[in-house]
Amino acid sequence: MIKDFGAGVGLLLRGFRLVFSSPKRVLVGALPAVITSVLLMTGWVLLLTNINSVADWLTGFADSWSGTWKGVAEVAVGISVVAAVLGLSVLLFTAITLMIGGPFYEYISEEVEDELGGVPEAEQIGWWRGFVVGLRSTLLLVATSIAFAIPLFVCGFIPVVGQTVVPVLAVCINGYLLGIELTGIPFTRRGRSFKQRRKILATRRGLVLGLAVPTYLLCLVPLAALVVIPAAMAGGTVLSHRLLNGDRATA
Known part of the structure; x- marks a missing residue:
């Protein structure tokens, strides 16, 4: 688990390198995030x-x-109420950004996967299909997040545990859900369903957490999401490519 977590952090760092190696990728990735930032x-x-x-x-x-x-x-x-909205804000930010910027992030995902060897017979998602798929997965993930948030909120009143264990669990849960969002495009391009995505990612939870938890925490910093989300998307694409191509030893 610890080794996988470290490897996941490495995927996020690689995502930064992939995005910042091209000024066009930076601009393409930042535009949807700017729109979502204004909305939120x-x-x-x-x-x-x-x-x-x-x-x-x-x-x-x-x-x-x-x-x-x-x-x-x-x-x-x-x-x-404010705490609950704050807890969901990163997940919502990513989900809305991916729905609005589907074609933009599909472009980044395609470029990254081309560098990794490409995807034979990849499906073209398109804006409308990406929006519908993103909306469906967002509703499921937000519902899951709320389902976890309720007992965590209650546990927050337990002395010591509520101030130490609960916040860590909340970050890990929301981070993992964020990781599912970040891998949506590469999985969809291969015709994989949301259920299949969750099942495959569950085999390497440590890897997903290593990518998504730092992303989640960085996105809590004002305006950081403008550059973090594109990098995390690139990292999520690398993660998906490796898992879906069976390269688990080096993932």
């Missing part, structure tokens, strides 16, 4: 400016409580 920043502004109303609506059950306890409940719920 708008969403964050709307959320934060209306967080009091959201918290008040979600704490309707506390209307009969005293003013102090109702205020405490609203603050707690407001913080929880």
